[in-house]
Amino acid sequence: MDFLKYAVELVAVLLLALGIKGLSKVRSARSANQLAAVAMGLAVLGLLINSFGTSGISAAAWIWIIIGTAVGGVCGAITAQRVPMTSMPETVALFNGCGGMSSLLVALAAAFYPKQLDAFGLVAVVSIAISVFVGAITFTGSIVAMAKLQGWLSTPAWMQSKARHAVNIALAVASLVAAIKLIADGSGTQALTLLVVASGLLGVGVTLPIGGADMPVVISLLNSYSGVAAAAAGFVVGSQLLIVAGAMVGAAGLILTQVMCNGMNRSLVSVLFGGALGASASSGGGGGEYTNITSCSVEECALTLEAAERVVIVPGYGLAVAQAQHTLREVTRSLEAAGIQVDYAIHPVAGRMPGHMNVLLAEADVPYEQLKEMDVINPEFPATDVVLVLGANDVVNPQAKNDPDSPLYGMPVLDVQQARTVFVVKRGMSAGYSGIKNDLFELGNTSMVFGDAKKVLGDLLGELKELGVSKK
């Protein structure tokens, strides 16, 4: 039985590693996700095989396993079908929370059943303490993050006071004391209870003050925590698979957190301890009214596009909100059919999650080769005839390079202003996520095309057809 269990776990680990590798490319991401799902299924199978070999599973336990699998499977399938692309961060937060809660429950179950805590070795007791601590923080922190992103919860004013640091430190100390007592005594319902409550409250206390703009970074960090909690739970139940999978998720989450901080020019410390900076950014440097805006009709935009040889599309959060990716693809198909070179400029934090735009465009069958990363496309803007900015704002704001007082200063941006002509498609003059004015909109070579991205692109397609662009 042991051999079979290890064989199944080994195959699952390999599939998981291949799945994570495949997720780094848009083209292979879908099948990679399926591989990782199969790996998880095998992991459960390995655990069940192991249980047969040891104490066996009672009939009553089988019923709970089947009910749990059915309820979890149905909830996962419905969520995956229904969630819109714009709600991905909330969904990821919810899934992280579930991961943290699972590790917490596994550690608690191991602590209380079937033997007493003092019957465990030191490694297992330390792992239980870590799993409970990190699992509880991940669970409560992720639920708060999800509620904030959904708009169900906002940061209370008292949470912005400096006193919150003292409260959080007190909770961290209480958690540490409880963990040390648990490890030293090897027993202790009281110590465990204190650890669960203090670390759960710490998760709320750390996440609640963080502003909405920084929430995706926190979610990525919590994703890393959920991996650490799972790895610790792996030591508790003696599952090599859980240890490996948890370590992979922990490392991947940490790397993603670093990528996001770099993309937004924020340090992790300022995200975690700075409070709701995103919300106050609108009052920071660079704010103000627009005085010199040029707008144009869809027809004028179509005429300029018709005469272009090279066009670069800049997708942003507004494109995702409008669900305009398929209409965009029709527009670019007709431009390409007329011999116009089309590329897509992808900023690392365009949208609300890294990779948001890649997934959105892949959904509309945009060829992967046409997606150009910021460092590749930036030197090419001076040789570009037309840039079409679709529902993007902060990621094309020149203030990030020109204005040291701007809250965006230092954030890497797309240098679209260097192109011959820039069209910006958005509904009005509202600010982007950072809440600040965008100097691009007042430049001489920029024209605003006001309207919902999907509607404007639909009209543009009609104009291009009338001009016979695709038949050139």
Ligand code: NAP
């Ligand atoms: P953005 O700065 O949030 O701007 C989006 C723009 O889209 C808005 O100005 C809005 O203007 C427009 N818009 C909204 N709905 C629209 C619709 N239906 N049709 C057309 N336009 C629409 O977006 P971004 O340029 O993609 O920048 C992303 C921002 O999010 C950055 O500040 C980034 O730092 C931040 N962020 C990203 C991540 C990440 O990991 N990706 C994480 C955290 C924060 P109107 O209302 O006037 O239409």
